[in-house]
Amino acid sequence: MKLTRREFGKQVIYSAAALSASLSFPTFLIPSAARSRVVLARSEKLKRVNHQLSEENAAHFLDQAVVKITGRSSPPAAWKSLFSPGERIGIKLSCLPGKPLSSAHGLVMAIVRGLKAAGVSENHIYIWERTNRELERAGFDISRSGLKVEGTDAYLGDGYSENIEFAGSVGTRFSRIMEKVDALINVPVLKDHDLAGVSISMKNFYGAIYNPNKFHRNNCDPYVAELCTHPMIKDKLRLIVCDASRIQVNNGPAFYPKYAWEYGGFLVSQDPAALDYIGWQIIEKRRKQIGLKPLKAVDREPKYILTAARLKLGNIDEKYIQRIEI
Amino acid sequence: MKNDQLTRRSFLKYAFSAGSICSLALMEGALLFPAVKNDEFIREAKYYEKQGEKRVTCKLCPQECRVADLERGTCGVRENRGGTYYTLVYGNPCSAHIDPIEKKPMFHYYPTTEALSIATAGCNFVCKFCQNWEISQKRPEQVHSMKFFPKRVIDVAKQRNCKTVAHTYSEPVVFFEYMLDCAIEGKKRGVPNVMISNGYIQEKPMRELCKYLGAVKIDLKAFTEKFYKEICDGTLKPVLDTLLVLKDEKIWFEIVVLIIPTLNDSKKEISDMTRWIVKELGPDVPVHFSRYYPTFMLKNIPPTPPATLHQARKIAMDNGVKFAYIGNMVSDAENTYCPSCGKVLIERLRYHVITRGMKGNRCKYCNEIIPGVF
Numbered sequence: 001m002k003l004t005r006r007e008f009g010k011q012v013i014y015s016a017a018a019l020s021a022s023l024s025f026p027t028f029l030i031p032s033a034a035r036s037r038v039v040l041a042r043s044e045k046l047k048r049v050n051h052q053l054s055e056e057n058a059a060h061f062l063d064q065a066v067v068k069i070t071g072r073s074s075p076p077a078a079w080k081s082l083f084s085p086g087e088r089i090g091i092k093l094s095c096l097p098g099k100p101l102s103s104a105h106g107l108v109m110a111i112v113r114g115l116k117a118a119g120v121s122e123n124h125i126y127i128w129e130r131t132n133r134e135l136e137r138a139g140f141d142i143s144r145s146g147l148k149v150e151g152t153d154a155y156l157g158d159g160y161s162e163n164i165e166f167a168g169s170v171g172t173r174f175s176r177i178m179e180k181v182d183a184l185i186n187v188p189v190l191k192d193h194d195l196a197g198v199s200i201s202m203k204n205f206y207g208a209i210y211n212p213n214k215f216h217r218n219n220c221d222p223y224v225a226e227l228c229t230h231p232m233i234k235d236k237l238r239l240i241v242c243d244a245s246r247i248q249v250n251n252g253p254a255f256y257p258k259y260a261w262e263y264g265g266f267l268v269s270q271d272p273a274a275l276d277y278i279g280w281q282i283i284e285k286r287r288k289q290i291g292l293k294p295l296k297a298v299d300r301e302p303k304y305i306l307t308a309a310r311l312k313l314g315n316i317d318e319k320y321i322q323r324i325e326i
Numbered sequence: 327m328k329n330d331q332l333t334r335r336s337f338l339k340y341a342f343s344a345g346s347i348c349s350l351a352l353m354e355g356a357l358l359f360p361a362v363k364n365d366e367f368i369r370e371a372k373y374y375e376k377q378g379e380k381r382v383t384c385k386l387c388p389q390e391c392r393v394a395d396l397e398r399g400t401c402g403v404r405e406n407r408g409g410t411y412y413t414l415v416y417g418n419p420c421s422a423h424i425d426p427i428e429k430k431p432m433f434h435y436y437p438t439t440e441a442l443s444i445a446t447a448g449c450n451f452v453c454k455f456c457q458n459w460e461i462s463q464k465r466p467e468q469v470h471s472m473k474f475f476p477k478r479v480i481d482v483a484k485q486r487n488c489k490t491v492a493h494t495y496s497e498p499v500v501f502f503e504y505m506l507d508c509a510i511e512g513k514k515r516g517v518p519n520v521m522i523s524n525g526y527i528q529e530k531p532m533r534e535l536c537k538y539l540g541a542v543k544i545d546l547k548a549f550t551e552k553f554y555k556e557i558c559d560g561t562l563k564p565v566l567d568t569l570l571v572l573k574d575e576k577i578w579f580e581i582v583v584l585i586i587p588t589l590n591d592s593k594k595e596i597s598d599m600t601r602w603i604v605k606e607l608g609p610d611v612p613v614h615f616s617r618y619y620p621t622f623m624l625k626n627i628p629p630t631p632p633a634t635l636h637q638a639r640k641i642a643m644d645n646g647v648k649f650a651y652i653g654n655m656v657s658d659a660e661n662t663y664c665p666s667c668g669k670v671l672i673e674r675l676r677y678h679v680i681t682r683g684m685k686g687n688r689c690k691y692c693n694e695i696i697p698g699v700f
Contacts, residue, residue, distance in 0.1 A: 096396055131467070158468035164623055171454070171623045194381065194394030211463055213402040214452050214559070216391075251379050254395035 035322045036271035036315045038278045039065040042325070047264035048245045051099045052139070053106035055113075058266075061326065062110045062241065065268040068324045069239075076117045082238055083183060085119035088126065090181035090236075094188045094204050094243075095129045095138035101255040102138035103187040103243050107266060111185055111241060112147065122147045128177045130207045152177055152208075160210040168226030168311075172209040183238040190244040190267070190279045192252035192259065196220040197295045197302030199253055200279040201240045201272045202228045202313070219300060225308035228272060234313070240275050242267040249286045261286055273314030274321045276305045366473065367418035367466075369503055371404055371411040373531050380409035387450045387499055387526050388564040400559075401500035402465040403448035414466050415446035416504045417475035421461060421495050426677040430492055430522050431614050431653050432580055433662060434698025435541045437672055438679045439489035441520065442482060444474065446504065449497035450526050452559040453547065454623040455586060462496040463622075476507040483517045490540060494522035502531055509538035525568035526560055532568055536575040541699065543580050544569060548590035549599035557589060557624075566602070573607050578699050580612040582653070585630050585638055587618070596638045597645060604646040610697035613647050615639055617654035632657065649697075666694035 041064070045057040063075035072078040083089060091111060093103040108127060115125055123146060129135050131151040132142050143149045152159035152175040160173040178184070186201050193199035195216045202224045206212035215223035228234060244266050250259035263282075269275035280302055284294055295301050309316040373386040380395040384404060391399035393406040403415045425443045427436055447469045449462035456462055461469055474482075483491050491512055493505045498521050509519035518540025525544040527535075536542075546565060547558055554562045572579045581603065585591050603611060615638045617630045635652045639659055642650040652659035662672035664683065669691045671683035683690050687700045 153467060158464060160468070166623075171452075194397070195392070210465070210468060211402070211452075213398045213400050213465070214463075216397075216400065251394070253397070254380070256379070256395075 035320050036269065036274035037069050037322045037324060038267060038269040038271070038274050039068045039324045039326060040265060040267050040278070041065050042263070042265035044264055046245050046266065047262050048104065051104075053104035053243075053245050055106040055109045058104070058107045058110035059113050061266070062107070062114060062268070064326050065241075065266075066114060066239075068326065069268055069270060075114070079114045079118035083115055083118040083120050085121070086124070087120060087182040088124045088180060089115055089120055089183050089185060090126045090128055090177055091185045091187055092204060092208060093127065093129045093135070093138065093140075094199075094207065095134040095140075096207070096253055097189075097191075097255040098137045099139050100257075101189055101191060101246065101248060101253075101260070102134075103189055104245055105139050107241065107243050107245070108140075108187060111187065115185075126150070126177055126181055128152065128175070130175075150177075158210065165230060165232065167228075167230035168222060170209075170215060170223055170227045170230075172211055172227070174230075174232050175208045178208055178232050178236070181236065184233070184236045186237060186240045186242075186272070188240070188242050190242055190247040190263070190282065192248050192250050192283060193220075193300075193302075194252060195300070196224065196304065197300040198276070198280050198283055198305075200276040201242055202276055202304065202308060205233055208233070219303055221303040222307040222311075224304035225311050225313060228308065228313055229311050237272065238270065240267070240269050240272060242269075242275060242279060244279070244282070247283065247286070249283050249290070250292055259290075271314035271321075273305060273308040273316050275314075276302070276308070277316040277318075278321065278323065280305060367416050367471075368412050368414055369416040371413045372503055372506075373528065374411040376409060380406070382406050382409065382411045384411065385528055386502055386531055387528060388561065389450055389526075398465070399450075401448045401450045401497070403446060403500050413501065413503050415448065415471075415501050416507075417473060418466065418471045418504075419444040419446050419474050419501075420466075420469040420471040421445040422472065422474060424486060424488060425492070425494075426679070427490060427492070427520075428674065428677050428679055430494060430520070430543050431582060431616075431651070432520065432522075432541065432543050433614070433651060433672070433674075434580065434612055434649070434696070434700070435520065435578055436489045436699060437681060440487065441490045441492035441494075442479065442486065442488040443492040443494045444479065444508075445493070445495035445498070446471070446501040447496060448500040449524075450500055450560070451497065451524055453524075454557050455584065455618060455620075456622050457619075458495050459622040476504070476511045479508050480511045480515050480517050483512070484515065488517070491517055491519045492522055493519065497526075498523055499527045499531075502527075502535075506535060506538065509535065512540075513538045524558075524560070525565040527568055528564075529567065529571055532571050533575060536572070536577050539577060541578040541580075542572055543582060544572070546581050546583050546599065548583075549595050549602070550590070553590050557586075566606075569603075569607055580614065582614040582616055583638070584616045584618050585635055586624070587627055587630055587634065589627070591630070591634050591638070593637070593641060596641045600642040600645040600647050600650075603642075609646045609648045611647070612649040612651060612698075613642050614651045614653045615642070617652070619654070635659075662696070664689040664692060664694050664696070667692040671696060 041061040066078040070078040095102040127149045131153045155176040188204035247263045384391045398405045447466045512519045520541045639650040648665040660674040673680045
């Protein structure tokens, strides 16, 4: 029943972080030292056929994207600059809507190729989501040996860490897979979300905690951003590859063909706020094209992206985002 | 890299959970809880409105969650599937135990009897001090659950000589449909059901429940909106409204207030609360002041000093509450005293209860009527 020294220290740190965040001037107006790179790959070859994406095509464009992100001269050098042999890498997918609007299998396998090029052993790669069922419905075969494909629910107990972790006003438990891996690659899908506004990279981590249903009010603000300040995410997230082969601009997160758009692309970045901001703008532009109101006008502005910038998770001012198209 | 290994603590926890389920399963001499098929426990929810484009708005509790297709409400146990809202936990409790009714706590409703006590996962609050967070804050797929449909619940209650069935531990409002059907079945067969709740429910479903329940216990967590918002993720006003509905429905109910140092223990707050209770609900409603212990997300405040609880009880009694108790610690304030002659009517030492001075529902010394169901 007593507060341990470790727990006390943790609570003090998070309280201080939350306090400083709440007191600070909108710091997203103050640029980070370096510009954030967001690579946008688009091609007819990146459109889905029967809900799937060609692994070959995805790998071709992804290799180019990581070269641009890292500034290295070749794809192997780029992948090696991001990941090291011996590291355990978690690839967090987004599979709630089923095959039509989940992280495409071909894109995920292209990421696995890149990791192998960096010397990461297949045994050390964990492709994961909340549940085995969600993975299977998205077209992934469950595997616990070699290249691992498994849901948090396949792990001990309920699959989540024993201790409650705090990040601002969020109190939660993380997937045990998050504890197990050294680095994370986040593979969300670019889509609308009926409460959050948009669900892109940061919101995808609601699938990494045991109680996401507790953080949906006020357009998920500040909860999404605060969650992403936790070291379990902030310190481990190394790359985001956002599937935009097919995007959805209204009525998400379930697949709703009426609002889907065969965009034929993906976004790559290391800055979650910048990537989400660019993704949000893509959704807004398409909404306008098809006669939908801006998200703000329908009380669904994704304010958590602004909060993320305020919490220094990344840049959302386009002056400080280097947008690279391939 | 030991995270998926079983620690000694985890092993004991799972062994204990499995043991408690097995003990209930075996007590009937047969397997009570056969293998679970998920879809067996899914029923269309009551009290929601369909909106356009497969959205729904839940009308069960004051959260009024707007829920898109494939998403769940804040309770985590009600899900929108293609524009229809479902409860995922019908007949699927994760806890089933036989407890003394005093453990709820409920002191004026069949004292000394036992209650078959059940709960599913889920809650519509996030109380930072929740003692049962390991079920209340989880989703159904994150707990070990059992098949236990309403008819079987009442069968087992009768076989085990349980006077009542208690919907408790987590938050029964979120498993409304299951609780309602248990209460209907129980009323038919002479096993009243009791709801142990935070009272965060809309008026219509509460009134429907009142037709079938035997009694209700409400956790009045504080008397300020600030506390409800910051500590529970809820609001106070709907809870007070529920208490007024219970009074209006003339169902037996008791109130529990968990006193947490510095958060809800001021003399003024206790006084305001108990004056409201006496004025709006009457002096006969028992009020239990419970001792808080650090847990879940509130570990940096020490347990409530006994003196604070005694002070709260005195304030309540000075304000006219006739039956004020102290719980979660041993004291003579667990006893029921006759408000007229002052003699001990029911003596309690935790869950050891002796009814010394009762004759039916009256004080055997002075013939005063004692409110409740005895």
